[in-house]
Amino acid sequence: MTDTHQSRLRDFGHRIGRLEPGDRNAITDVAGVLVGQSTVVDGEKGIYSGVTAIVPTALTEAGAPSLPAGLHVGNGYGKFVGATQVMELGELETPVLLTATLSTFRVADALLSWLLDRAHEPLVSVNPVVGEVNNGWLSTGDPRPVTAGHVYAALDGAGTEVQMGNVGGGTGACALGFKAGIGSASRRVELSGRAATVGALVQANMGGDLRLPWGTVTPESLGSRRAGPSSQRGSCVVVLALDIACGALQLSRIAARGVLALGRVGASYSHGSGDYGLAFSAVPSDSPRTLTPAELDTVFAAALESVEEAVIDALLAARTIRTPGGHEAVALPHEVLRP
Secondary structure, eight states: OOOSOOOOOGGGGGOSSSSOOOOOSSSGGSTTTTEEEEEEETTTEEEEEEEEEEGGGGGSTTTTOEOOOEEEEEEEESOTTTTHHHHHHHEESSSSEEGGGGGHHHHHHHHHHHHHOOOOOOOOOOEEEEEOOOOOTTTOOOOOOOHHHHHHHHHOOOOSSSOOSSSSTTOOEEEEEOOOOEEEEEEEEEEEEEEEEEEEEEEEOOOOOOEEETTTEEEETTOOOOOTTTTOOOEHHHHEEEEOOOHHHHHHHHHHHHHHHHHHHBBBBOTOOEEEEEEEESSSSOOOOOOOHHHHHHHHHHHHHHHHHHHHHHHHOOEEEETTTTTOOOOOOOTTTOO
16 A cells, blocks of 8 residues: 655755754654554545554553643644643643544544553543544545544554555645645754754645745646645644653644644645644653753754655655546656756
């Protein structure tokens, strides 16, 4: 279902920003963060869906504490299960799952079952966190094809490799007029002499026109039809992970930069697009530190750069899909990246 090698922006000699990426240039460069994906495709029935799991390993251990987290809602036209408790308490209690709109609640229920199956003590309350994008323009078959089995497969199969494009929760996604999906990137930073990492994973599915460092590229300018609904309903979920034990208030500000970064690649932030940013620290701490203004500026820059690159890599990794109903989502031609 996935390519052994997926083209990325840096394969063409380009880079975003000034900071250096981690070894994988993915969210899994943040120690203690794994990603799993389960993809659901039936070309004859027009089904293109799935689920992506972002799994902080600190939350899967016996007696695991919650992790500091912050949420930013750029536009609330969407479903984000668990959002209010994350915003109120500044805590993340579970892995973060990303799927399609109508599968959201089935996925949340399956995540709860997965947690109950693995609980070391009886659970009386837990806050599952699930985000979504609307893939209904492309995935026109079964409106809820994701099952509990797919959720378990994504969670149990989580590892350090992050496949991108038409996988998991990004299988039916379109962004900026092209076929899109899952993208990921990371940045290394120095904070008061200590090395740290900021990683991003983006479920890209929004309207707008693609802005590359050297200019705007649209499907129309390349002689193709624009993918996605004419009303520009979509949604985009940005997840940022840090190996810095900082507090929820600062994480919410970091999450906001994840949403703002979408504008750098041309997101239109339309009425019908749910744009969410979630940032969490992968480091449990009873007394998280407060980052200085200079440290925050560095982390903000890392978030902006990694999200921008993740969106472009999602487009580059995606593959063209033609549905039985006649919809076509054309992948970004790699020729536009070649010098």
